[in-house]
Amino acid sequence: MRLRDKILRQIASSKLLAKYFLGTLNKEEQAEMQDWMADNGNKKLLDELGDEKNRAERNRIIDSINLDEEWRLFIKSMEIEKRAATKNLRIKIYSAVASVAAVFVLGLMMVFGPWDNPFSDNELLAEEININPGRTTAELILPDGEVINLEAIKNTVVEDDNIKISNNEGILLYEPQKIVPLDTVKNILRVPRGGEYQLVLEDSTVVWLNSESQLTYPRIFSADQRKVELIGEAYFDVKRDERRPFVVVSKSQQVTVLGTEFDISAYEQDDRIFTTLVEGKVKVEIEEGDGQVHTEFLEPNEQVVYDINSNDMKRDQVDPYEYSSWKDGRFVFNNEPLSSLMSKISRWYDIDYRFEEEGVGEIRFTGDLKRYSNLADFLKILEVEKSLKVVLEEEEQTLVISQQ
Amino acid sequence: MIIAGKKVLYNSKEFKILFDQLFPSMCVLATRILDDEHKGKDIAQEAFIKLWQNPDENFATENSLKAYLYVLVRNACYSLLRKEKRITKDPLEQHLHLPSEKRILEEILREETFSLLHEAIKELSPQARKVIKLTLQGMTNEETAQKLSVSINTVKTVKKRAYKALREKLGSQFMFIVFIQLIDFFN
Numbered sequence A: 001m002r003l004r005d006k007i008l009r010q011i012a013s014s015k016l017l018a019k020y021f022l023g024t025l026n027k028e029e030q031a032e033m034q035d036w037m038a039d040n041g042n043k044k045l046l047d048e049l050g051d052e053k054n055r056a057e058r059n060r061i062i063d064s065i066n067l068d069e070e071w072r073l074f075i076k077s078m079e080i081e082k083r084a085a086t087k088n089l090r091i092k093i094y095s096a097v098a099s100v101a102a103v104f105v106l107g108l109m110m111v112f113g114p115w116d117n118p119f120s121d122n123e124l125l126a127e128e129i130n131i132n133p134g135r136t137t138a139e140l141i142l143p144d145g146e147v148i149n150l151e152a153i154k155n156t157v158v159e160d161d162n163i164k165i166s167n168n169e170g171i172l173l174y175e176p177q178k179i180v181p182l183d184t185v186k187n188i189l190r191v192p193r194g195g196e197y198q199l200v201l202e203d204s205t206v207v208w209l210n211s212e213s214q215l216t217y218p219r220i221f222s223a224d225q226r227k228v229e230l231i232g233e234a235y236f237d238v239k240r241d242e243r244r245p246f247v248v249v250s251k252s253q254q255v256t257v258l259g260t261e262f263d264i265s266a267y268e269q270d271d272r273i274f275t276t277l278v279e280g281k282v283k284v285e286i287e288e289g290d291g292q293v294h295t296e297f298l299e300p301n302e303q304v305v306y307d308i309n310s311n312d313m314k315r316d317q318v319d320p321y322e323y324s325s326w327k328d329g330r331f332v333f334n335n336e337p338l339s340s341l342m343s344k345i346s347r348w349y350d351i352d353y354r355f356e357e358e359g360v361g362e363i364r365f366t367g368d369l370k371r372y373s374n375l376a377d378f379l380k381i382l383e384v385e386k387s388l389k390v391v392l393e394e395e396e397q398t399l400v401i402s403q404q
Numbered sequence B: 001m002i003i004a005g006k007k008v009l010y011n012s013k014e015f016k017i018l019f020d021q022l023f024p025s026m027c028v029l030a031t032r033i034l035d036d037e038h039k040g041k042d043i044a045q046e047a048f049i050k051l052w053q054n055p056d057e058n059f060a061t062e063n064s065l066k067a068y069l070y071v072l073v074r075n076a077c078y079s080l081l082r083k084e085k086r087i088t089k090d091p092l093e094q095h096l097h098l099p100s101e102k103r104i105l106e107e108i109l110r111e112e113t114f115s116l117l118h119e120a121i122k123e124l125s126p127q128a129r130k131v132i133k134l135t136l137q138g139m140t141n142e143e144t145a146q147k148l149s150v151s152i153n154t155v156k157t158v159k160k161r162a163y164k165a166l167r168e169k170l171g172s173q174f175m176f177i178v179f180i181q182l183i184d185f186f187n
Helices: A003-022 A027-038 A042-050 A052-063 A067-086 A089-112 A321-328 A338-349 A375-386 B013-034 B037-051 B062-087 B101-122 B126-136 B141-148 B152-170 B172-186
Strands: A123-125 A139-141 A147-149 A155-159 A163-168 A171-176 A186-191 A195-200 A206-209 A213-218 A226-237 A246-250 A253-257 A261-266 A272-279 A282-287 A293-298 A302-307 A312-317 A330-337 A352-355 A364-370 A388-393 A398-403
Touching (some): A003 A027, A003 A042, A052 B013, A067 B013, A067 B037, A253 A272, A282 A302, A293 A312, A330 A338, B013 B062, B013 B101, B037 B062, B101 B126, B141 B152
Antiparallel strands (some): A123 A388, A155 A163, A163 A171, A226 A261, A261 A272
């Protein structure tokens, strides 16, 4: 057998081994694995592969590679090779000498050259940060615990007598096959940090789910109400149905509507729940610690902020666009403290942040920015407008914001 | 060069994708054989340049290209070791032991397995990564759940997801073809 074929066999075996270590071998593969282990010396090799230290050592080698730099070097060397190849033998000898010199000069330039990163401590300046915005990505969780990655699947996800669930272009769509009042199957749509997704429920209600958010809902609503549970942020455009009120439960708050548009932000790590009404009318009920229920009716352009810790409820006039613009691809901030602004940014760009000095989080920012642009664009504006300095600690993937 | 039925140039986006995928593994093999990180990178570079000395080469799959590169890395390591032996005057090192074929094949299996595990893990959330790391250390679902104070069901769900990521990775030959067609489409 040629060495190449033996290597191909090793590549095939590695798939088996990886599955073995993840504990996901099926019956057939388990038998294959037994065969493999029976081979001379493979048992010892398996122990070596299972050793955490060996994996860490391998990852350290990988981390020491600067792929962009290696690619640049490869292209340069190829150009030198190509030039050499087109000349006759005599010149080839000279250019071989020249190419050695060229590689040497190139090496020197890599060490001292202007494009070498002058910041040895792995900090990137705002304009050097290349972090893409979030994208449409989510997982659908079925009652048996199966998790479906919606980014990897197209068209029909589930189809049975009661419902057809299809997935296309970042929208998950539920279409009832017939009128069946008795289908209590619940689904969960979960959007990770750096993601967003759109959902069309069985009643044609449209829900935009923001980063790091999760909605639990029945595939088909019951005859008397349409009840969903929200963690995180979502914008609802509820289809009017007077017979079946639409109810959104988040933590100790319950919002009941007939047909309207509104935004709820109820993040786990946030002590406050924001409910903002764009159109129509909603009833907001909050169960206070002592079991009492506090009720507010919201009019358009009104917002209720419920503080879970102090049990405080504040009702205000707001510009609803500020709270719903995210679903239209904008980030709108109106005199917003950096602490709250950065938590939104960090969820969308999937990055951590830290304020270097006290008080930086209190600085207020106003602006209307594009949601789908590179993080650097936003940080540059922030730096100039507020005389701040932003650097990225690469290792930790953390933005450090300080006063200039 | 033709890879998976597609004509690919050395300075194309398509080849950059392959370079990014394959360079690290070549570097790991050479580094392990030579026990030197700098030499490892040089040898990986050399292998990629050697690869293009035959620009008419036709690789049926991404894996056959990878296997070919591994052979080039081995050859380059051997010739470097021979050359170094010629230079050294130390009588103790006069007797040259080139690493055996068995050793090379074991190193390749090791790298391929680690690389697959790395790919499967890196897409996961930090929480999920913890679960998988404990699994790799040989912990059972119960032990993992206890250690991280989560439910056994969470552990099972996380494992299922890692398996999915892995399965996607195992289908990567196919994915690569799709990718190239997409790039063609946008160009």
